[in-house]
Amino acid sequence: MAIVPMKHMELYGLVRHRSSFLSELQRLGLVELVAPAEEEISSEPGEELRNQLDQIENRLAEVNRVLAICERFAPRKPNFIEQFAGMKTVLTWEEQQNYLAEREKLEELSSELFKSENEYARMEQEKVQVEREISQLRPWIRLDLPRHEWKGSTNIQVLLGSIEGSLSVFTEALAQEEITYSYQELGAYESRLYLVFFLLRKTRAEEILKNKGFVPTVPEVPTGTVQEYLDFLVKKKTELTEKLEAVKNTIKRIAEQHQMFETFYDYWHNLKLQVEANRQLLMSKDVFALEGWVEAEKADRVKKVLEAMGLPHYVLFRAPEPDEKIPIAMKNSTIITPFETLVESFSYPRQDEVDPSSAIAPFFFLCFGIALGDAGYGMLLALICSVLLWKMTMKPNGRKMAGMLLASGLGAVFVGLLTSSIFSFSPYKGIFSFVESPQILLIVSLGLGLVQLYVGTLISAWMNIRDGRVADAIWKQGFWLLFLTGILLTVGAPQLGWEQYALHIKYGTVIAAALLIIGNTRGKKGLLSKLMAIPGGILNIYGSVGFFSDVLSYSRLMALGLSGGVMGSIINMFVRMTWGVPVIGWLFSILIFLFGHALNMGLNVLGAYVHSSRLQYLEFFNTFFEGGGKPFTPLKIENINIFLKKEREV
Amino acid sequence: MLGSFYAYLGVAIAVLFSGYGSAYGVGLAGRASAGVVTEDPKKFGQTLILTALPGTQGIYGFVIGMLMVFKFAAVPGPIPVEAGLRFLGAGIPIGIVGMLSAIAQGKVAAAGVGIVAKRPEEAAKGIVYAGLVETYAILAFIISFFLYNAINI
Numbered sequence: 001m002a003i004v005p006m007k008h009m010e011l012y013g014l015v016r017h018r019s020s021f022l023s024e025l026q027r028l029g030l031v032e033l034v035a036p037a038e039e040e041i042s043s044e045p046g047e048e049l050r051n052q053l054d055q056i057e058n059r060l061a062e063v064n065r066v067l068a069i070c071e072r073f074a075p076r077k078p079n080f081i082e083q084f085a086g087m088k089t090v091l092t093w094e095e096q097q098n099y100l101a102e103r104e105k106l107e108e109l110s111s112e113l114f115k116s117e118n119e120y121a122r123m124e125q126e127k128v129q130v131e132r133e134i135s136q137l138r139p140w141i142r143l144d145l146p147r148h149e150w151k152g153s154t155n156i157q158v159l160l161g162s163i164e165g166s167l168s169v170f171t172e173a174l175a176q177e178e179i180t181y182s183y184q185e186l187g188a189y190e191s192r193l194y195l196v197f198f199l200l201r202k203t204r205a206e207e208i209l210k211n212k213g214f215v216p217t218v219p220e221v222p223t224g225t226v227q228e229y230l231d232f233l234v235k236k237k238t239e240l241t242e243k244l245e246a247v248k249n250t251i252k253r254i255a256e257q258h259q260m261f262e263t264f265y266d267y268w269h270n271l272k273l274q275v276e277a278n279r280q281l282l283m284s285k286d287v288f289a290l291e292g293w294v295e296a297e298k299a300d301r302v303k304k305v306l307e308a309m310g311l312p313h314y315v316l317f318r319a320p321e322p323d324e325k326i327p328i329a330m331k332n333s334t335i336i337t338p339f340e341t342l343v344e345s346f347s348y349p350r351q352d353e354v355d356p357s358s359a360i361a362p363f364f365f366l367c368f369g370i371a372l373g374d375a376g377y378g379m380l381l382a383l384i385c386s387v388l389l390w391k392m393t394m395k396p397n398g399r400k401m402a403g404m405l406l407a408s409g410l411g412a413v414f415v416g417l418l419t420s421s422i423f424s425f426s427p428y429k430g431i432f433s434f435v436e437s438p439q440i441l442l443i444v445s446l447g448l449g450l451v452q453l454y455v456g457t458l459i460s461a462w463m464n465i466r467d468g469r470v471a472d473a474i475w476k477q478g479f480w481l482l483f484l485t486g487i488l489l490t491v492g493a494p495q496l497g498w499e500q501y502a503l504h505i506k507y508g509t510v511i512a513a514a515l516l517i518i519g520n521t522r523g524k525k526g527l528l529s530k531l532m533a534i535p536g537g538i539l540n541i542y543g544s545v546g547f548f549s550d551v552l553s554y555s556r557l558m559a560l561g562l563s564g565g566v567m568g569s570i571i572n573m574f575v576r577m578t579w580g581v582p583v584i585g586w587l588f589s590i591l592i593f594l595f596g597h598a599l600n601m602g603l604n605v606l607g608a609y610v611h612s613s614r615l616q617y618l619e620f621f622n623t624f625f626e627g628g629g630k631p632f633t634p635l636k637i638e639n640i641n642i643f644l645k646k647e648r649e650v
Numbered sequence: 651m652l653g654s655f656y657a658y659l660g661v662a663i664a665v666l667f668s669g670y671g672s673a674y675g676v677g678l679a680g681r682a683s684a685g686v687v688t689e690d691p692k693k694f695g696q697t698l699i700l701t702a703l704p705g706t707q708g709i710y711g712f713v714i715g716m717l718m719v720f721k722f723a724a725v726p727g728p729i730p731v732e733a734g735l736r737f738l739g740a741g742i743p744i745g746i747v748g749m750l751s752a753i754a755q756g757k758v759a760a761a762g763v764g765i766v767a768k769r770p771e772e773a774a775k776g777i778v779y780a781g782l783v784e785t786y787a788i789l790a791f792i793i794s795f796f797l798y799n800a801i802n803i
Contacts, residue, residue: 078692345774438795559710559788562795566713606699607706610781611788617778 003355004329004632005296008320010289011306013313018281018288019274022635024309026274029636030302031292032327033280049278056272063265066110069117070255073248089259090393092645099263106264113254120247127240133220134233139189140219140226143196147221152201159197159206161216167193170212179205262641270637277635293327293632328629330355338403339364346617347627352467356625359459360616361407363452367554367615369411370445371608373434373561374568376423377601378412381405393643405609412608415561423597424568434565442558449554449619450488453547456623457481463624475519483512484544513541550619556611564604571596656734657722660741661715664794668711668748668787675704675756682760686767696766696773703780704755707748710791714744717798725803733803740797747790755783 009031013021025031091099145158152158163170167185174181179200186194199205210216221229282289294302299317306315320326328348330340332355339361349355372378385406389399416422420430432440461477464470486509493502520537521530571592578589621627683697718737722729729737762776 438799442792553785555792556785556788559791559795563706563710563713563791566717567709570713570716603702603706603709606702607784610703610777611784613774614778614781614785618782 002331003349003351003353003629004331006293006320006326006329006632007296007299007317008324009292009294009299009302010316011292011313012287012289012315013311015283015286015288017311017313018278018283020309020311021290021306021313022274022277024305025302026270026277026635026637028302028305029634030298031294032632032634033277034291034293035280036282036289036291049275052275053272056268056275060265060268060272062110063261063268066113066261067258067265069113069251070258070261073251074255074258076258088393088639088643089262089641090643090645091259091263095259096263096642096644099260100267102260106260109254109257109260113251116247116250116254120244120251123240123244123247127237127244130233130237130240134230134237137219137221137226137230137233139192139194140186140221141230142186143219143226145196146225147223150218152198155201157197157199157201157206159199159209159214159216160218161197161209161214162189162192162194163212163214164192165213167195170209170214173208173212174205177204177208179203179208181205259642266638266640266642269640273635273638292635294634295329295632325630326351327632329632330357332357335407336361338400338407341397341400341404342613342616343627344397344400344631345613346621348629348631349625349627350629353625353627353629354459354463356459356621359455360620363448363455363620364404364612364616365407365411366415366448367411367557367612368408368608369413369415370441370448370557371560371564371611372409372412372604373415373419373564374421374424374601374604375413375416376421376425376597377564377604378409378414378416380601381409381605382413383409385409395639405605408608408612421565421568423593424565424572434561435569438558438562441561442555445554445557445561446551448557449551449615452554452615452620453550453623454481454484456620456625460624471522475515475522479512479515479519480540483509483516483541484547486510486512487544487548516540550622553619554615556615560604560607560611564600564607567600567604568597571600651728653729653731653734654722656731657718657729657737660734660737660739661718662741663738663745664711664718664741664748665715665745666711667745668752669708671749671752672705672708672711675707675752675754675759676701678753678756679704679759679763682763686763689767693766693770696770697763699777700759700762700766700773700780703759703777703784704752706784707744707752707755707787710787710794711744711748714741714791714794714798717795721798721801722803729803733801736797736801740794740801742794743790743797744787744794748787751783751787751790755780755787758783 011021025033139162140160143160150158150160171181171183181200182198184196184198186196188194197205197209206216219226223229280290294317296319303315303317306313328351330343330349332340336358340355340357342360342364343349343355343357369378372381382405385402388394388402389406392398394402418431419434420426420428421434426433434441457477457480461473464473464477486505489496489498489505490502490509493499493505498505517534517537517540520540521533524530524533574596575589575593578585578592581588679697679701683701686693686697718740722733722737759776759780762773762780765776766773
């Protein structure tokens, strides 16, 4: 249970050395820089700094474009786990340095890639154009008249076009005017009939046809017959397709170097962070000043590293002032650390609060255990998470999450073994069974809730005592717990066989309630304001309803454990039923077992995680924790794509 | 005869309504998820969790229905009318609340998918929001279960 103590750091050095200092601090990753107060900033960031940033941003944008093109032409397929955890590239330090040394190769490859991509886009457009021409010529394919004949002769007019509907309308109209004509049908295409009319010139034929709805069209053929031109186009299309494939392969070949691009992306990204940090420096003509926070324990190490640089500087560490806002980092033992992820995704503690991780850990362990409630599922979950932790490269958050689920899976193993439930089979007699005695399960769930909320209230009392407000702890939390216990005993006395004490308990409860009301008037000056505080005190008493409804909320653990258990035994029943079927029964029953339990486990793990976290956030934190601290974010090297196998020794 | 009818009706209500609600809820969240995945296929994992959440109500209904079937299948002969009505009553909470909460949860999950799209690092919070809706389905499930548990034939 610990919020890491911080030390304030001030560093002075020469302006011309500032990049070295920043780079070293970034590599260390131990110092959070603080922007100087508004009124202390003497000048705008210099021209030089802005240029440098622009340059880096351009580089970053370029590599980003390269990576986007690589992803488009040669997408890397994430495996099942990577879909959840994201894709990472793992390099050794040497590999990374080798890549970074080949700046020219990067430039060369990127420009080749951009050229190829442009070419690809151009040819793709051309191909679309050709395809459109081909589809426009399709209806005319049976027109065997070459292009130069379409003009007709002195007396004969050649009219190309299409009609909709029946041809007889047109022929009859021509016949009515007694016009000599001839025509050739070229075939129907998309509900239009394409044809060519041969008409005597100097008649009204064309006009009549147009009036009836004939649409004259001249296909775009430069020379020769339609068929010849079409053949040419199809050949061109095939060529383009081949060329496109070739360019695509070139791009794919370049995309094989994605590790290099990613390395540079990360490099420039981190360089950008470092250069941006310049904004947090105070600078005079020759000297810069830097303010920041560092974990108290690590201060010496920072000091040593700075000294080892051999550059003139002056560094000063001091403890934070009482009202100074410090950034929050949590530190816990190895077993508790994974549970920090639950706190982080709620909110970081404020500096005057406690780190609730270690209070959460045992309760989350049990809540998750009851909600999942099966040793088989728990074991499987724990195994999966151990394999992930062992084999996968993950960011610290991912590791914490996997560790948390690993521990929680063991919680389910614990509960499952106690109640004898392994994949919903019950090989021996456990202390009780979820499915057979749900009442006990309900009592256990509520009991766990009661204990956890008491613990929360005690932590709240402890915080008061720590801060020297012992009276508050007694008046607020002490009598509160007394009052709640009184109510519980009043209700529970008959069950416990304590009837003879019933009256004492009742008086005790009433006295505790009275003390709570009096407690609310503490600190108020004058009789009137003391009296005014009494309704508030009564409202506090009413708060016990809220407390017990919070306890009732823990009944969800019973519901989750029970529905999972029943579902599991239904699956097992189907397995047993199909097992009896001759010949292939065993196959089906194995399939049902695997598929059914996989599905049931997935849903139950999800439910157990969601509801156990909810119980911590809404019910448990309600008693003592608000959060709202600012997380500690040191200037450090961020891994976006690239993870190093071994960190370089400092 | 009438007893059996009521008992069957109880099972039908438990399974039918909660199943309908879950299908609707998962459908809502699934559509939103599919939209996100068209833009960014790598978000499949996170959206899958949100899509699966409204599915639990259907399972609660199914569990209650199955338990009721086991109970009255074990008894030879016709089911008395009173027992039948009890089965009917036991099926109603998880049926109705399951349906409504699954639909509501589907809406919250679909909004949560929006968190995954824009701020994937905050996805856990979207999951917690959707989880809050589930409370009421759980309460209904518990009551349905205890009602069922109290039936003796």
